[in-house]
Amino acid sequence: MLKKIYLEITDQCNLDCKTCYRRSWEDEPRDMPPALLEKVIAQINTQKELKTVVLGGMGEPMAAESFGKVLSKLQQKQIWATTNGTLFLEKLTPEILEKVNLFIVSVDGMHKNMEKIRGVDLDFWLKNIRHFNQMKKKTGKEKPLLDIQLVASKDNISDIFPLMDLLADMDINNLVISNLMPVDEESADKILYRRYENSEMRRLWNKIRNYSFKRGLRVILPEFELKTERRCAFVDNDATYITAGGEVVPCYRLSHDGKEYVFGRPKKILQYSFGNLKEKNLTDIWRSKDYADFRQRIYNNHFPSCTDCELVEGCDLVKSTDFDCYGVSPSCADCLWARNFVFCN
Numbered sequence: 001m002l003k004k005i006y007l008e009i010t011d012q013c014n015l016d017c018k019t020c021y022r023r024s025w026e027d028e029p030r031d032m033p034p035a036l037l038e039k040v041i042a043q044i045n046t047q048k049e050l051k052t053v054v055l056g057g058m059g060e061p062m063a064a065e066s067f068g069k070v071l072s073k074l075q076q077k078q079i080w081a082t083t084n085g086t087l088f089l090e091k092l093t094p095e096i097l098e099k100v101n102l103f104i105v106s107v108d109g110m111h112k113n114m115e116k117i118r119g120v121d122l123d124f125w126l127k128n129i130r131h132f133n134q135m136k137k138k139t140g141k142e143k144p145l146l147d148i149q150l151v152a153s154k155d156n157i158s159d160i161f162p163l164m165d166l167l168a169d170m171d172i173n174n175l176v177i178s179n180l181m182p183v184d185e186e187s188a189d190k191i192l193y194r195r196y197e198n199s200e201m202r203r204l205w206n207k208i209r210n211y212s213f214k215r216g217l218r219v220i221l222p223e224f225e226l227k228t229e230r231r232c233a234f235v236d237n238d239a240t241y242i243t244a245g246g247e248v249v250p251c252y253r254l255s256h257d258g259k260e261y262v263f264g265r266p267k268k269i270l271q272y273s274f275g276n277l278k279e280k281n282l283t284d285i286w287r288s289k290d291y292a293d294f295r296q297r298i299y300n301n302h303f304p305s306c307t308d309c310e311l312v313e314g315c316d317l318v319k320s321t322d323f324d325c326y327g328v329s330p331s332c333a334d335c336l337w338a339r340n341f342v343f344c345n
Contacts (some may be wrong), residue, residue, distance in 0.1 A: 001049035004239035008057025024259035056082030150174035188261035247273035
């Protein structure tokens, strides 16, 4: 049964971060049309086994006019929201605090890197986080919880210890460190992870882990070198993703056409949809043979692994997610999310 949905009420954003996937898009960003949104919410509410709805995707949900309305209409669901945190001062209300269980807020380091990567002053971001904590304190309730997520690269990893100091006393639930997924050639050489032996990052990760214990801050770390295990968080959690255009897609990575660099190799990402909610029912799409076969194939690891294939340098199939060397579409063979380098929320 469908247990988790990522609902992209908008793929627009109030920021233009240098590391964002949206920078490689060709399509114009948009909000989900009101009529479609009403239809989608109605179908979500019929999913009895559905536990969690994540408002986010590739846009900033609090920038959408529909954000509060969506919260009020989702019935008996655990609601998470992914956000850059810069709109709390402007748009956070007691009603939003009442409805949301978890906010996942992104940050890019200390002052210089927040300005360089995100175009946001760190003090302004901190003012928004403190405003959130003050409003929550007035409610006297434990929720919503607050996770902070950092996308780590060579540019900002030196900020990690002062950032941990900054966050330690701010009522943070988790600090989640994910790796950079490059979307352009400039950032392709800024990754911290490697295919094989990576003793330098092993030492750093151990230092971060030990320092987190000292500061009483729970830190979740990604992999820093290639491991055998492959697990898809979307498949394991019985989750799907609905884009702002109504497409039902398997995950973040395949939600929009774009580009990424896998260990320095450019790769064209193609949106892969199992159906659009303008024409089809969510349950029918989820239970369709194509989607069910896809989930079973990924769950059982019945797909190739480009990341450690000795033929990868001379293979044309790694240039896009169109299909893999088994002749299956879409190709998940190069997915760094499945390798736990990059996290899904």
